[in-house]
């Protein structure tokens with residue numbers, strides 16, 4: 231199928247050609263005609279599938295089909311995204327695809343001056359891309375009017391729920407007119423997403439481009455089994471030996487991101503950390519440096535990495551495995567985008583074996599192991615739970631041991647407190 235078979239107007243087709251897009255991606259092929267028909271939609275499209283254009287192009291078309299409103303243009307399409315990076319990116323997509331149309335787009339997100347955003351909104355905008363928190367601030371200050379919204383998109387809805395935005399989303403929905411077209415995009419379908427979809431969508435069509443919870447198909451995945459303390463050296467070596475130029479490295483914590491970044495800089499690797507503690511300015515600088523090739527390795531936490539969109543990002547490394555298996559799919563979705571092949575490598579220590587097992591269960595397959603690390607070979611077999619039951623006076627934290635540490639010594643079991651407590655409980 232070609233873009234010119236999708237009933238899009240010449241100004242949109244022109245912008246698409248200028249972007250160098252050859253033909254629609256599968257999600258675009260499916261979603262664009264249905265959105266143009268005015269249907270509500272539940273779309274299971276993971277990142278990297280071209281889903282943004284999948285909703286931006288038909289929404290621009292639908293807005294363009296209407297008589298041009300008087301200035302200042304009222305907001306007719308609202309797109310909610312979980313993070314500022316994604317909001318900016320979606321906004322840029324609307325600007326790019328809509329550049330030959332007489333329509334305006336704006337974006338609002340937290341962490342930057344609200345006053346500038348208020349001033350820009352006063353000039354009118356047909357499309358508003360927003361993160362929920364800042365949009366609510368603007369609503370409370372009566373600086374944004376959503377009474378003319380006809381098109382509402384929840385982008386990366388699963389992530390919004392993970393980030394605890396459900397109440398904010400509900401508050402925003404309350405401000406919208408009852409008559410509108412709703413689109414819900416989510417990489418994964420949990421029970422909560424299904425519930426939200428049932429409440430929000432009216433007789434929706436379902437569009438799924440990849441199997442639910444399927445990992446991006448173009449990504450080659452592998453696991454390096456390695457001790458935690460050897461990970462840093464291995465990643466340095468991989469970058470140097472492979473002459474990698476652009477790699478996105480995932481770590482679990484902000485602190486871990488900063489520490490790894492410092493260590494890699496010592497190894498001579500140009501590196502920047504991206505996480506929620508950084509100012510918006512620092513985040514933008516890190517991202518731009520990475521996109522421009524000035525930074526080789528971008529070290530990011532899951533939330534900060536959401537919304538990073540770089541074509542043909544060749545390497546993703548999981549320095550730590552994510553605690554939530556589905557995040558693995560989001561992470562590796564950063565590579566193998568827009569039809570190019572990518573490589574996702576996970577450095578997994580024995581302490582993380584159970585996380586790997588959960589990921590492989592979700593993927594329904596085993597990720598190939600690479601034991602040729604040059605370091606001591608370690609086993610990634612999940613340890614069976616200790617046979618001895620935890621004593622009631624041992625806190626769960628001491629015993630559960632998600633890092634895999636064994637209880638300190640047997641002597642603890644014989645501590646007088648344990649048997650005493652047992653008796654008093656009877």
Ligand code: AMP
Nearest residue numbers: 251253254255277278279280281282568
């Ligand atoms: P998304 O899944 O929306 O994050 O898009 C992933 C990337 O695919 C973006 O960088 C888009 O610019 C690119 N893209 C979107 N549609 C197409 C297309 N039809 N052909 C080639 N690249 C595309």
